[in-house]
Amino acid sequence: PAEVDAAEAYYKELGCRTERRKDGFSKGIGDSVRVEDPLGFPYEFFYDVEHVERLTQRYDLYSAGELVRLDHFNQVTPDVPRGRKYLEDLGFRVSEDIKDSNGVTYAAWMHRKQTVHDTALTGGDGPRMHHVAFATHEKHNIIQICDKMGALRISDRIERGPGRHGVSNAFYLYILDPDGHRIEIYTQDYYTGDPDNPTVTWDVHDNQRRDWWGNAVVPSWYTEASLVLDLDGNPQQVIQRTDASEMAVTIGADGFSYTREPGEERGFKVGAQL
Numbered sequence: 001p002a003e004v005d006a007a008e009a010y011y012k013e014l015g016c017r018t019e020r021r022k023d024g025f026s027k028g029i030g031d032s033v034r035v036e037d038p039l040g041f042p043y044e045f046f047y048d049v050e051h052v053e054r055l056t057q058r059y060d061l062y063s064a065g066e067l068v069r070l071d072h073f074n075q076v077t078p079d080v081p082r083g084r085k086y087l088e089d090l091g092f093r094v095s096e097d098i099k100d101s102n103g104v105t106y107a108a109w110m111h112r113k114q115t116v117h118d119t120a121l122t123g124g125d126g127p128r129m130h131h132v133a134f135a136t137h138e139k140h141n142i143i144q145i146c147d148k149m150g151a152l153r154i155s156d157r158i159e160r161g162p163g164r165h166g167v168s169n170a171f172y173l174y175i176l177d178p179d180g181h182r183i184e185i186y187t188q189d190y191y192t193g194d195p196d197n198p199t200v201t202w203d204v205h206d207n208q209r210r211d212w213w214g215n216a217v218v219p220s221w222y223t224e225a226s227l228v229l230d231l232d233g234n235p236q237q238v239i240q241r242t243d244a245s246e247m248a249v250t251i252g253a254d255g256f257s258y259t260r261e262p263g264e265e266r267g268f269k270v271g272a273q274l
Contacts, residue, residue, distance in 0.1 A: 004031050007045040011035040019231050028052075038086050039077050040127035040236045041228055065144035067134040074120040074130035074223045078241035080105045083121040092118070095192050096167045096200040098209055098246070106204050106246040109167065114193035116168040123246065125238050128225035131174065133184035138173045142185050146173065160221050166211040167202060174221065181226045204249055205216050205257045214259055222247035 004020075009151050010269040011018050017036045024032045055061065060251055079084045084094060084105070092110040095117060109117040122130050141216035142162050149155055155197055158181065160174040170189040177183055202209040210217050222245070250257055 001031060001047040004033055004045055004047050007035070008033040011037070015210075017231060018245035019237070034231055036230055036236075039075065039083050039238075041075060041129075042231060046083060063144070063147060063148075065141050066136065068137055068193075069135050071115070071133045072117050072119055073132045073137040073231055074122055074126040076122045076126040076128040076130045077095070078124065078126055078239050078243075080108055080121045080123045084108050084110070087119070087121075091173055091193075093195075094199045095197070096202065098167070098202045098204050100204045100244070102247065104204075104243050106169075106244075111192055116170070116189040116192060123243060124193060124222070126237060126241050127226075127228050127236050129181070129228055130225045131184045133186045134246055136185055136187045142173045142187065145185055146176075149175070160218055163215055166206070166208040166210060166212045167200075169212070182221075182224070204246060207257050207259045215245075217250075219247060 008020055011033075018033055019035075022031050024030050025034065025044065025047065026032075028050035028157045029046045032044055032046040034042060034044045060270060068129075075083070087110045088094070092112055095109045095111055095160050097105060098110040106123045107121060109120045111117045120130075124130075134244060136145075138164075146155075146158065146162060157176045158173070159176055160172075162171065162173045164171050168189045171187050173185040175183050175185070207214045227238070230236055
């Protein structure tokens with residue numbers, strides 16, 4: 001198909017390694033091309049896929065914590081602005097990012113569909129995969145997953161959350177699969193289909209950027225990620241980030257992070273009492 005031809009030609013022009021198979025690499029997927037992109041991540045582009053039974057309304061198969069779709073993935077890369085430029089050239093737009101007063105970019109959220117992101121770029125040693133995220137319908141589905149993990153006595157695999165992100169406004173939970181790879185359960189971010197939407201920029205020292213309720217981010221969430229493989233199945237070389245790390249400038253950086261500016265505190269009431 002012309003679309004697969006175009007993908008192959010595009011990455012060859014960028015000087016990236018490509019591999020094409022007319023009969024596909026995986027069962028049910030036709031003519032495909034695999035590439036190692038400029039950031040070192042492997043991608044596969046295809047045109048035809050064999051469709052299977054539609055399970056959307058097979059409620060008899062679901063539990064209360066069902067996952068409904070693959071939502072996004074998060075990539076760790078040492079040079080976030082470079083990654084942003086590469087993805088913008090592919091038609092992605094930036095919904096939100098994290099920066100400091102010196103202009104250092106710590107993360108960026110990029111989208112093609114009309115949600116906050118299809119992929120995010122997290123500044124760090126890379127290329128590595130930070131997490132893959134699956135969506136649920138509602139917040140209570142995430143609570144059910146936590147209850148189930150508690151009942152199974154695998155609560156030690158809950159790395160972070162449940163909580164609400166500042167960036168994206170989504171309700172989240174991070175867990176580790178049996179191989180130690182990070183999985184996010186994610187729901188209720190916001191619509192980004194308006195092309196006039198400005199990028200929302202967060203100060204790296206804002207304590208509510210990663211968790212809207214101000215809960216601390218565990219160090220492992222910043223430091224640990226999964227290796228990615230080249231087209232031969234070998235781990236890609238990890239390149240060290242030279243810009244400042246988000247963890248270094250926030251965790252333990254007394255006096256630099258904030259929840260509100262001086263004088264901004266306001267009273268509130270809970271419920272409907274007078």
